[in-house]
Amino acid sequence: MTLLSVRDLGVDFGGPPIVDGVSFSMKRGEIVALVGESGSGKSVASLALMGLLGRGNVTGSAMLRLNDGRETDLARISSRERRGVLGRHVSMIFQDPLSSLDPIQTIGAQMREVLALHCGLLGRKAEARAVELLHEVGIVDPQACLKLIPQRLSGGMRQRVLIAMAIAGEPELLLADEPTTALDVTVQAQVLRLLLSLRARSGMGMIFITHNLAVASSITDRVIVLYAGQVVEDAPADAFFAAPAMPYSKALLGAAPGIDSVFGARRLPTLRGQVPAPGERGVGCRFAPRCDAMRPTPCQTQMPDLQNIADGENEVHAVRCGRWEELAR
Amino acid sequence: MTAPVLSVQGVSKTYTQRAGLFGRPSQTYALREVSFDLRTGEILGLVGESGSGKTTAGRIAMRLVEPSDGKIHLAGQDVTGLSGAALRPMRRRIQLIFQDPSASLNPRQTIRQILRTPLRLRGITDDAEIVRMLAIIGMGAEALDRTPAMFSGGQRQRLSIARALLMNPDIIVADEAVSALDVCVQAQVVNLLLDLRDQFGLSILFIGHDLGVVGLISDRVGVMFRGSLVEIAPSRELFERPRHPYTARLLAAAPRQGGKLTPHAEVDTGRFSPTSVEGCAFAALCPHAITECRTTRPVMREIAPDHWTACRRADLDLRPAHC
Ligand SMILES: Nc1ncnc2c1ncn2[C@@H]1O[C@H](COP(=O)(O)OP(=O)(O)OP(=O)(O)O)[C@@H](O)[C@H]1O
Ligand SMILES: Nc1ncnc2c1ncn2[C@@H]1O[C@H](COP(=O)(O)OP(=O)(O)OP(=O)(O)O)[C@@H](O)[C@H]1O
Ligand code: SF4
Ligand code: SF4
Ligand SMILES: [Mg+2]
Ligand SMILES: [Mg+2]
Numbered sequence: 001m002t003l004l005s006v007r008d009l010g011v012d013f014g015g016p017p018i019v020d021g022v023s024f025s026m027k028r029g030e031i032v033a034l035v036g037e038s039g040s041g042k043s044v045a046s047l048a049l050m051g052l053l054g055r056g057n058v059t060g061s062a063m064l065r066l067n068d069g070r071e072t073d074l075a076r077i078s079s080r081e082r083r084g085v086l087g088r089h090v091s092m093i094f095q096d097p098l099s100s101l102d103p104i105q106t107i108g109a110q111m112r113e114v115l116a117l118h119c120g121l122l123g124r125k126a127e128a129r130a131v132e133l134l135h136e137v138g139i140v141d142p143q144a145c146l147k148l149i150p151q152r153l154s155g156g157m158r159q160r161v162l163i164a165m166a167i168a169g170e171p172e173l174l175l176a177d178e179p180t181t182a183l184d185v186t187v188q189a190q191v192l193r194l195l196l197s198l199r200a201r202s203g204m205g206m207i208f209i210t211h212n213l214a215v216a217s218s219i220t221d222r223v224i225v226l227y228a229g230q231v232v233e234d235a236p237a238d239a240f241f242a243a244p245a246m247p248y249s250k251a252l253l254g255a256a257p258g259i260d261s262v263f264g265a266r267r268l269p270t271l272r273g274q275v276p277a278p279g280e281r282g283v284g285c286r287f288a289p290r291c292d293a294m295r296p297t298p299c300q301t302q303m304p305d306l307q308n309i310a311d312g313e314n315e316v317h318a319v320r321c322g323r324w325e326e327l328a329r
Numbered sequence: 330m331t332a333p334v335l336s337v338q339g340v341s342k343t344y345t346q347r348a349g350l351f352g353r354p355s356q357t358y359a360l361r362e363v364s365f366d367l368r369t370g371e372i373l374g375l376v377g378e379s380g381s382g383k384t385t386a387g388r389i390a391m392r393l394v395e396p397s398d399g400k401i402h403l404a405g406q407d408v409t410g411l412s413g414a415a416l417r418p419m420r421r422r423i424q425l426i427f428q429d430p431s432a433s434l435n436p437r438q439t440i441r442q443i444l445r446t447p448l449r450l451r452g453i454t455d456d457a458e459i460v461r462m463l464a465i466i467g468m469g470a471e472a473l474d475r476t477p478a479m480f481s482g483g484q485r486q487r488l489s490i491a492r493a494l495l496m497n498p499d500i501i502v503a504d505e506a507v508s509a510l511d512v513c514v515q516a517q518v519v520n521l522l523l524d525l526r527d528q529f530g531l532s533i534l535f536i537g538h539d540l541g542v543v544g545l546i547s548d549r550v551g552v553m554f555r556g557s558l559v560e561i562a563p564s565r566e567l568f569e570r571p572r573h574p575y576t577a578r579l580l581a582a583a584p585r586q587g588g589k590l591t592p593h594a595e596v597d598t599g600r601f602s603p604t605s606v607e608g609c610a611f612a613a614l615c616p617h618a619i620t621e622c623r624t625t626r627p628v629m630r631e632i633a634p635d636h637w638t639a640c641r642r643a644d645l646d647l648r649p650a651h652c
Contacts, residue, residue: 038482038511140380144346152344155428155505156379156538181508182428184379184538186582189590196592211511212539214584241587255512257541259583263565265545267523268516274481 001065003028003173003205004049008060009075011041011048016278019045020229022060026222028067028172029203031195033216033237035252036226039275042209043095045226046175050092051077064090067172067203087118091166095177095209100162101150107161108146111168118169133164136194138187155182163191170202177209192219213256217241225249228275228286231306234318245309245319245328248287285322298322332405333366334499334532335390335423340364340399342385359385361556361610362399364629367500370530372522374543374564376579377553383536386553387502390534391423392416404499421450424493426486428505433489434477440488441473447495462491466521483514487521494525504536519546540583544568549635552576555610558629562636570648572638575611577647609641617645 004026011019019041026032034042047053049062051074062074066089072081074090086092094100102110111130115121121129127146134142137160150158159182166174174195180188196219198204210216216223216237223240225233225248233246244250251271273290282288284300291299298304299322309324310317321327342360360382367373367390375383388394390401392408400409408419427433434443444459460470466487477485486506493501503522507515519542525531537543543550544564551561552575560573571577584590608623609615615622619642627641 036511037513154380154384160379178509182379182505182538184377184381185540185579185584187379188538189582189584192590193592196590200592211515212584213512214541214586214588217586218584218588218590252512253586255516256586257539257545258586259541259544259568259580260585262541262545263568267520268545270516270520271513274483274513 001028002026003030003065004074005063005065006049006060007063009045009049009062010059011044011053011056013056016281018056018229018278019048022226022229022231024224024231024234026205026207029199029205030222031199031206031208031220033220033223034207034209034226035211035213035216035223037211037252037275040226041229042226043177045229046177046207046209048075050074050086050090050175051082052092064173087114087171088169089171090173090175091118091169091171093162093166093174093176093179101158103150106147106149107153111146111161111165114165114168129168130164133168134161137161137164138190139164156184156187159183160187160191167195167198167204170198171204172202174204174206175209176206178211179208180210180215181212188215189218195219213241213253214258225252228281229278230286230320231318232287232320234306234316236315236317239310239317243328245317245324246287246321247291247293247327251290285320293323293327295323332402333368334404335367335534336400336402337366337386337390338364338400338402340386340389340396340401342382342389342394343397358556360389360396363553363556363558364399365551365558365561367532367534368548369532370526371549372526372533372535372547374547374550375534375536375553376538376540376543376550377559377575378555379538380555381553382556383553384504387425387504387534387536391425391502392419393425421496422498423500423502424496424498426490426493426501426503426506428508434485434492436477439474439476443477443488444473444492444495447492451495451497458495462495465494465525466491467517481514483510483517486510486514486518490518490521498531500532500534502534502536505538506535507542508537508539515542522546540568540580552579557610557639559611559639560637561629562633562638566633566636568649570633570636572632572636572643572645572647573611573640574615574617574645574647577649578614580649609639611640617642 002025007023009019009022010017022045036042048058058075064072064074112126115126115129131142134145139145139160163179180191220237223235223237224231227248233249254269257268271290284302285304288294288299304320304322306318306320308316308318340360340363343356343358345354346357363386377383389396400407403419463472507518535546547564550564550567551558554575560576609627612618612622627639629637629639632638632643
């Protein structure tokens with residue numbers, strides 16, 4: 001059953017589009033990774049599809065179908081309606097853990113507020129639930145943690161507090177923007193497994209934004225690659241990691257040093273140039289200036305469509321590259 | 330052998346915490362008797378548990394945080410007791426690169442103004458050195474009149490590295506300096522740090538969570554757990570032949586492209602058992618613990634040349650499965 005259906009989502013801030021015709025849909029309980037370089041539009045797209053973008057023009061839609069049958073277009077939800085949905089049915093972990101916590105209130109006070117608002121828990125019940133949640137995200141001494149202000153926690157502890165607050169209401173959709181960058185790999189694995197258990201228990205769907213493809217690999221069902229505001233590949237995780245079709249996806253996979261292959265290499269492979277600024281995009285493929293497989297035609301003359309290359313009837317493996325077939329040989 | 334540029338010797342840091350509102354204040358260790366050397370021209374990686382004291386160790390080395398106990402030597406000189414004016418020259422020799430470049434570059438200043446500040450502190454007034462430094466980080470002079478907002482995250486991180494380098498430091502502490510960067514930019518910054526070390530003999534303390542990145546950039550890697558340094562060894566040796574069970578656990582947990590995790594049925598309760606003060610900090614979680622592990626604290630010892638571990642069991646074979 002479909003949980004979220006994003007159709008032709010576009011965002012601009014008065015200039016050329018920052019997010020350009022993004023479409024994808026996800027099933028209940030599905031975990032989708034949104035990956036791509038810095039500036040590719042991951043955060044703007046996700047804020048827009050949550051109706052949380054402060055300014056900017058949003059076009060298209062993001063239909064959310066809740067368990068109770070309610071349907072809402074998140075991209076144009078009214079602020080009153082949003083209060084009823086956000087935190088309880090849909091929640092979000094923002095990219096910047098520092099600015100998402102109130103610096104002068106204790107963790108306990110901030111968690112109690114969330115638990116009262118989204119779970120209706122007060123007093124001792126709230127306290128007990130807060131301890132339990134911090135436990136689940138691997139905080140060694142939850143009681144002590146509740147009494148501290150954010151500044152006294154290490155970076156990874158703050159990030160886990162935010163995760164605990166975001167999952168408190170057992171949301172149906174969780175949007176997590178780089179939620180595990182500050183965690184060591186054992187705690188990271190624990191938090192990721194916790195998210196997987198939540199999905200198994202309550203059918204939570206998740207959009208997981210990250211630039212770490214190894215992390216994406218460990219929990220996602222599907223990978224969506226954004227480049228210069230467009231979806232350039234949308235593939236089942238297995239297919240993506242076994243055989244990415246778009247040259248940009250291959251470059252992304254190559255730039256991250258795998259733990260098993262670091263020795264011997266003296267430098268990391270880099271991708272020349274950078275994502276073109278919104279005003280500097282050519283008419284052709286937006287990746288053309290950096291692509292080793294580029295041919296003047298068709299690459300520079302025609303914007304490739306996002307086409308489905310999956311073998312199976314009901315499968316989706318979409319790729320935006322005019323030469324994918326030649327390159328696959 | 331020449332003296333290491335930085336030597337941290339038996340350093341502890343305690344914070345006072347209260348158990349409950351009216352509880353008795355108790356001491357918790359953020360760092361416990363940590364010792365390591367940063368050798369000249371070396372990149373020393375520091376990995377480990379979140380909250381294990383990596384940032385604290387870096388800040389103590391820079392004397393931004395006072396150690397509760399222990400000594401810090403800079404190029405052979407004891408700097409532990411220095412304060413005020415006496416501290417200033419040493420501050421310049423050791424520079425920090427933050428995780429978030431946006432927070433450390435003043436948005437209202439131009440790059441020229443930002444990069445002039447460190448030079449002014451060194452009494453240099455012309456911009457020639459700034460332009461030379463921009464070239465090193467792969468930028469042109471046209472960057473000078475722009476403000477930080479006009480650069481990408483990776484460019485900003487390179488600019489903050491340039492600012493740190495203009496102080497002409499001997500040592501850089503990079504605390505998760507590439508964690509927030511995307512893989513492409515991360516690769517550029519890692520390569521830049523390696524170039525700088527090769528060209529200028531810079532010594533770098535590189536704190537991070539991505540074991541692939543830390544393994545690639547570092548000559549040696551130290552592993553921290555609950556305030557203690559539990560293992561330190563040449564990078565390749567540590568990854569291929571870990572001698573401390575916590576290191577082995579960390580390596581096994583590293584995510585891999587194409588790898589998958591399974592949901593866990595219950596919370597791993599072992600991890601919440603309080604750290605024992607007497608025994609090995611890892612005892613409650615360690616699959617190899619024996620009785621002495623819970624009663625006496627293991628000390629660091631050299632188990633192979635240049636390879637130190639705080640695990641008392643030399644008989645363990647902890648090599649990762651694929652090796
Ligand atoms: N309020 C805004 N006004 C104008 N441009 C903006 C605004 N917010 C973001 N942008 C631009 O939109 C583009 C996409 O930004 P976004 O933050 O979505 O990138 P991202 O993919 O999340 O990158 P990162 O991995 O660095 O978080 C960038 O070029 C950015 O400069
Ligand atoms: N000002 C403070 N008051 C009390 N405790 C503190 C303070 N600063 C740090 N701590 C504690 O010291 C311990 C070590 O923190 P530190 O920031 O050094 O960890 P870290 O290894 O850098 O962790 P991370 O990987 O999450 O960044 C933590 O338990 C933290 O809560
Ligand atoms: S369309 Fe051409 S330039 Fe674009 S990714 Fe494919 S091969 Fe490269
Ligand atoms: S000393 Fe004992 S408890 Fe500690 S790591 Fe070694 S075997 Fe495990
Ligand atoms: Mg972002
Ligand atoms: Mg830290």
